[in-house]
Amino acid sequence: TQLLEQSPQFLSIQEGENLTVYCNSSSVFSSLQWYRQEPGEGPVLLVTVVTGGEVKKLKRLTFQFGDARKDSSLHITAAQPGDTGLYLCAGEAAGNKLTFGGGTRVLVKP
Amino acid sequence: GAGVSQSPRYKVAKRGQDVALRCDPISGHVSLFWYQQALGQGPEFLTYFQNEAQLDKSGLPSDRFFAERPEGSVSTLKIQRTQQEDSAVYLCASSLGGPGNTIYFGEGSWLTVV
Structure with a gap:
């Protein structure tokens, strides 16, 4: 069974602070994806990482994929209240099937 | 429509009732x-269709859960004899x-069984 564990489960910070969310897997996936989900909405794809050691940046968000393609991190610089939401990592297996982590709930207070 | 559409958005069912949840995927999308x-x-996988073929239903929790996509577009997830x-x-x-x-992803169908 392929499992993805996210940490922390919950993060509350002040506007302007930095934060990092971790995603660790017991096995290798063909790619790893990060999603953000807001209340009452479905998850929305932020980024896909494929290559071990890959780093991708999306404005204030930086995504890293571990060399062994089993772990990943999401770093947000100078967080804003609009970054509040549930952050989910997901590993992609055959047939586009996704295995999700448990999620990290981020609250950015103004 | 531009995105994945699901209905109903909210459903309250009494324990033992059957429910049907509908999904309209993005036009032209093969996988559902x-x-x-x-x-x-986090979300947990239930089932996967490629066109009308159900290629993986390993995540369906019991035989009370049934999904179909008869014409390769709209899909329905049916839950029989709902439980809490x-x-x-x-x-x-x-x-x-x-x-x-x-x-x-669609916005989801919120099911509450009372």
Whole structure:
């Protein structure tokens, strides 16, 4: 069974602070994806990482994929209240099937 | 429509009732997925269609759960004899198919079994 564990489960910070969310897997996936989900909405794809050691940046968000393609991190610089939401990592297996982590709930207070 | 559309958005069912949840994927999308998301948790895979073929139903929790996509577009997830533990958000997603294609999620159908 392929499992993805996210940490922390919950993060509350002040506007302007930095934060990092971790995603660790017991096995290798063909790619790893990060999603953000807001209340009452479905998850929305932020980024896909494929290559071990890959780093991708999306404005204030930086995504890293571990060399062994089993772990990943999401770093947000100078967080804003609009970054509040549930952050989910997901590993992609055959047939586009996704295995999700448990999620990290981020609250950015103004 | 531009995105994945699900209906109903909210459903309250009495224990033992049957429910049907509908998903309209993005036009032209070959792959369609159903996920179940319990409160405060990440989504869990239920089943996957490629066109009308159900290629993977390994995540369906019991034989009370049944999904179909008879014409390769709209899909219905049916839950028979609902139980309280079925209370969750049911998410539908679609993609063009194949690895690397973006998966688009609907807003979900919130099911509460009382």
